[in-house]
Amino acid sequence: MPTGVALRDARQQLFDAAERVLLRDGPHALTSRAVTAEAGCAKGVLHRHFADFDAFLAALVADRAAARVEAAATALRDRAGTGTVEDNLADALVGFFGPVTVALVALITFRDDLRARLRADTPRGIPVLTEATTALAAYLAAERAGGRVVPGAAVDVLAPTLIGAAHLLYADRTGAPPTPADVHRTVTTVVTGALPAAP
Template structure:
């Protein structure tokens, strides 16, 4: 526990990491400001020093995770020609379902105040699924130029299909429920099979 009055560096990231551990271990019903600060080993009121309220914390947690995923996806076009197209698509699509993704989605859906803030942030340009989809489309176009994706393939539609499927599985998966990763791998394998373009 940090001594009172001593500044903690990287507070937001520390709280986000603690929240993700609580979500992964106990699910969205266990996520409270007290659970987060206890997990982070810091003062109970710290969340309220850095966020307007708990809905703001949840919204910023979700936006932070999507920003990280969008940054990861932005590097995808530069990897054209490496590994297989299927492997590269799996890496980015499955990242949406990894860690606490389903629990975060469940949590945001149960907190209308957080959901509204997330939607408003995305409308105002915060990176979200649209940014990830655009990176996947750019990646597929780069692979198309290399001849690893058929020239007749509609890369924008393929990207929408991959990210839309990942989003559907993210929103219909719950902690402790069936693992959706194999279904997503199957969809990507079908989309990238020879002759599917």
């Protein structure tokens, strides 16, 4: 007798199921059995599409977090020279640290085998956070070239400082996420010395 239901787009339905489990129950609860039970399909469906569970999780990270980080990075890059540097950075951090990305970073930290697999593409730092750091550094460099960040500003230090500070704001999955004002205050504190003095 068949187990579960037929899946039209098995990969996306498995990713959706994994996201629900991750957000609801946390990284420790994310197992292949939990994912397939949530998707309402047989466990073999996952292994028909992925070599093993860590391959599935790596694909989940790429599908859910990498796309969000890239979209936020593109939006940030397009805002260089407009608005204020502080507003642009705060908006980007709010975009980077949505609930799914925060949960995936916790998953990457929790699972050594997944982190090792992702290191093939991201040899340093924590995958996802490293890409977000690169995006912030590129934006700050563009603003420095345009004169909206002081010439000597160390964007390679400012970017990871911003990501680390924001990650600490968002890392508590049990409480309410920080408000945009909390994020903006953090950004202003970090970058104030790197911005030209007001005329």
